[in-house]
Amino acid sequence: MLTAPQTPSQMINGTGNVIKTFVRLREVAGEVACLNFGRKVYEYRSIIKVNTVNFALMAEDDQDALIEGFKSFLNGLSYPLQILIKNLPHRLDDYLNSLKSIQGDLAEVSRDHAQFVQQLASKRALVKRVFYIIVPADATLNRNRAEALINAQTQLRLRTDELIRQLERLGLTGHRLQEKEIIDLYQSSLLSEEARQFPISDNLLHGANNLMVSTREKSNSRSYSLEEDTMGEEELTRGKKKAGKEKKQPEKKQKTPDFVSIPELIAPSSIEVFPWYVRIAGELGHEYTRTLTFVNYPRSVYPGWLDSIIQVDEPHVDFSIHISPLSPQQVTARLGKKATEFRGSIMASQRQGKAADPNDAIALSDIEALREKLARGDERIFSMSLFVQVRGRTRQELSERNNRLMSAIRSLDFRALPAHWQHHAGLLSCLPDGDNQLGRARLFGTGSAATFYPFTGSDISMDTGVMFGVHPSGSLIILDPFNSKELENANLVVFAKSGAGKSFFLKTVSCRLLPTSNVYVVDPEAEYNNLCNRVNGQYVRLSSESLQLNPFDLYKAERPANANQDEQDDENSNFFREKLLNLITLFELLLSDGGALTQKEKAFLYRCLIKTYENRGITMDSSTHHRTPPxxxxxxxxxxxxxxxxxxxxxxxxxxxLHERLERYLHLFPSRTRVVLDNRFVDFNIRELNDTLKPVGLFLITEFLWTKMRQAREGLGNQRHTIILIDEAWLLMQFQQGAKFLAEFARRIRKYGGGLWCTTQNSDDFLGSEEGRTILAMATMKFLMKQDSSTVESVVRTFRLSPGQRNFLLAARRGEGLFTTKNWTPMEVVASPKEAEMANTTLGTPATSVVDETIEELEYYQQLNAMGNGTAKKGRPASNGRTVQGTIAPKPDQNQRN
Incomplete structure (x- = not known):
């Protein structure tokens, strides 16, 4: 009976053996990774995380400019670099757990959204791409590790700062990894799935190279740290031997164990090397890795060709590019020899009376042109290696993923081969060590090397937040608008033509933010009525009969126990002065014919305002501000x-x-404000305001909300974040003073924990004013959806879009657009069935009853409280037929619109 031969393999078992063979990281000193390659001295690395640009959507001229900038970047290198690109699966566990933990009336919608996201993840690979540059320090023979570390830190800081400046010239941004980030990167490079589920905690990291102590005892002993060790290993060994000679030791010596070190935290339990793959054993099981190396390149390629391979819809794939600049002396002799060979081949053909081979003639021409550029210093030669590391939980998964990658590579006329019997060297070459163990390098000039431009993509997703949409490549776009570390502010502007889906987008996103934020909507077309009813929000209707708000209300500040009295008084005095100026702006909207009042008219109004407040006993003194306002x-x-x-x-x-002009508006203003913002969602409906009163109503609402936000900052109200959503903001931008007020709102809302979200379908009116451009400049998030051909040119000029981006906006489907926080990325708005049903606009929904001035005070507040508690009568949305899961919105009928 014949038996199949066993697969030859090499098992590297035990933590010590694995560390010695595969784990080069020994310690991390701040921002420097200290590596040991088995030599007498350590080597040091710095790692930069790079944000990318969407190369595919750039104009051809911009692409050429970017490639030229990358050429300059390469020509400036005097040391080798490693570029590491990791395609990681998008982490959804925390996001889904946060959705499932929501309780109350939003629990059902949150669970439906969580189920929808899980279905998305099951149908398409959700990939997150991360880009790194590994910068080495020059190796020295300094045996004093402390001095060597200081020298390496200085050199790496200079190199890293210069590289970041060079990246900024390319339109890229980057930051240097810190200690915890470096260790996490090494852990994910060895065991990606284990690093995702069980990352190294800060407590474990603090325990490395330290004694464990009880939390109930205070230890005064000095802990041992590798960073404080100023003696080399050989000096330490000699010291131990010398001490052993001075004091007699027993014949049988017992080896003293060491403390837990950083390499032991990230090392797998065993690594087994096979001819076709490497099997890495960890806590969760095995991972299989295989390395593909590029061996053949086509004659000509287009710039940015690597983007087509990097953007492959496959997780657990790493790309490692090793770039080593060579001096002209190293390659001149080699190029001269090749030129002689081609020239001899051509001459031999001519002597035999044959036509010269065109390939030899072209190759000779290329070599001569390259030698000339090298002599002038216009071009440099680089040794480059490109590796692709594929991972899988099983051998079948590894094989299937490998085959898909090979097909993508072959489709671009490249050739990549598995590194058979050398996959362990491939694993080392794809670690962030900056060490090319596999070799397989090829020579490239600066022009050809620049086509390898790798920093392509548009992943702007965060670890926490809510889902804004999905990327065409399959990844989710999850953002936290209030993450000050990632975003400058929470402001958002949305430009889209009518029917493009901008209201649907804002409804779904604001609904997802409701568990942690307050949302106040200024609704000019009654499009948020259905959503307000479904989330038990508060509905406020402003009409030409009553504006519901008393513009003379003051900020009633109560001094906190630990507040400084003088500072509090100054704050309240400043608020009172701002209130007077805001009222002047309101009267300009009401009383001016051309949009502005004269200085004499403003002075008269200011005197009247002062006397009006004094009549109620209210002055600049903050102690009087609690009195009943006029x-x-x-x-x-x-x-x-x-x-x-x-x-x-x-x-x-x-x-x-002025009083004659004001008299016709007196019936609009109640004697007291009839709105109590005690709800997380408030819908201000201004649909019934005529064109003259709409700017006034918008001004009153925003000024009223500004007051409430100031109260929250002082600890007098809810500390939740606030989103103020102004639909069709161009209505207010038509008036000079209203535009100025809204621009000031955009500048200062970040300080009060809020974000201003403006939408418009009339981009020309919005962008035609200085204030509109200010609002745009203050918005970190921008979303451009489908544009009309009559207005797209102004959008292209304002946002400096490329022809490709322009065509994308003209051809975009409903719910598609370009979103940006730093770089433009395509985004599609999707929603679960229940979210789509809630975001549907139903014009036939009956409005909640609004209190008239003649209603008694008690009855008014009873109904107001009923609306705030969600017990008021609510309309139901009209039937819309079957809702298709994963679509932009349900199909509208004659009673529905988006």
Missing amino acids: NMQEFFVIMSSASRGDHRFGVGEDTFG
Whole structure:
């Protein structure tokens, strides 16, 4: 009976053997990784994490400029580099757990959204791509490790800072990895799945090279640290031998164990090397790795060809590029020899009366041109190696993933071969060590090396937040608008034509933010009524009969126990002055014909405002601000007093006719504010305001919300984040003073834990003013959806879009667009069935009853509380038929619109 031969393999078992063979990292000193390659001295590395640009969406001229910049980047190198690209599976565990932990009336929608995300993950690979540059320090023979470390830190800091400056010239950004980030990167490079599920905690990291102590005892003993060791290993050994000679030791010596070290934290239990793969054993089981190396390259390639391979929809794939600049002396002789060979071949053919081989003639021409560029210093020669490391949980998964990668590589006319019998060297070459163990290098000039430009992609997702949409490559775009470490502010602008899906996008995202944030909507077309009812929000209707808000309300600040009295008084005084200036702006919107009042008219209004507040006993003194504020009727009485022969207030006669212009608006303003913002979602419906009053209503709402946010900052209200959503903001931007107020809101809302979200379908009116451009500049997040051909040019000029991006916006489907926080990326808006049902706009939904001025005070507040608690009568959305899961929105009928 014949038996199959066993597969030859080499088992490297035991933590010590694995560390000695595969784990080069010995310690991390701040931002420097200290490596041991088995030599007498350590080597040091610095690692830069790089943010990418979307190369595919750039204009051809911009692509050429980027490649030229990358050429300059390469020509400036005087030391080898490693570029490491990791395609990681998107971590959804924390996001899904946060959704499932939501309780209350949003629990059902959150569970439906979690199930929808899980279905997305099962149908497509959700990939997150991370890019790194490994920078080495020059190796020295200094045996004093402390001095060598200091020298390496200085050199790496200079090299890293210069590289980051060079990257910024390319439009890229990068930051240097710290201690914890470096260790996490090494752990994921050895065992990716284990690093994802069981990352090294800070407590474990602090325990490395230290004694374990009880939390109930205070240890005064000095812990041992590798960074503080100023003696080399040989000196330490000699010291131990010398001490052994001075004091007699027993004949049988017992080896003293060492402390737990950083290599032991990241080392797998065993590594087994096979001819076709490497099997790495960890806590969760085995991982199989295989390394592919590029061996043949086509004659000509287009710049950025590597993007097509990097963006492959496959997780657990790493790309490692080793770039080593060579001096001209190293390659001149080699190029001269090859030129002689080709020239001899051509001459031999001519002597035989044959035509010269065109390939030899072209190759000779290329070599001569390269030698000339080298002599002038315009070009350099690089030794480059490109490796692809594929991982899998099983051999079948590894084989299937390997075959898909090979097909993608062959489709571009490249050739990559598995590193048979050398996969362990491939594993070492794909670690962030900057060490090319596999070799397989090829010579490239600067022009050809620049086509390897690797920093392509547009992954802007964060570890925490809510889902904004999905990327065409399959990854989720999860963002936390209030993450100050990643985003400058939480402001957002959305530009789209009517029917592109901008309202659907804002409804779904704001609904996902409701568990942690308050959302206040300014709704000019009653599109958020259905969503307000479904989330038990508060509905406020502003009409041409009543604006519901008293613009004279003050910020009633109560001094916290630990607050400084002088600072609190100054804050309240400043607020009162701002209130007066805001009221002047309001009267400009109400009373001016051309959009602005004269300085004399403003001075008269200011005197009247001061007297109106003084009539209630309110002055600049903050102790008076708790008193009952005046109202518009009182202001009208004081402003028109001199005209009626009453000179008690001393404001002078209204020679401008302002009180006559104001009289027709008195019925709009109640004697007291009829809105109590005690709900997480408030919908201000201004649909019934005419065109003249819409800017006034928007101004009152935003100023009222500004007051509430100041209260929250002082600890007087809810400490949740706040999103103020102004739909069709161009309505307010049409008026100069309203635009100025909104621009000031955009500048300062970040300090109060909020974000201003503006949407518009009339981009020309929005971008035609200086204030509109200011709002745009202050918005970290921007979303451009489908554009109309009549307005797309202004959008292209404002955002400096490429022709490819312009065509993308013109051809975009409903819910598609370009989103950016730093770089533009395509994004598609998707929602679960329940979210799509909630975001549907139903014009037939009955509105919640609004209190009229004639209703008694008690009855008013009872109904207001009922609306705030979600017990008021709520309409149901009209039937929309079957909802298709994963689509942008349900198909609208004649009673529905988006």
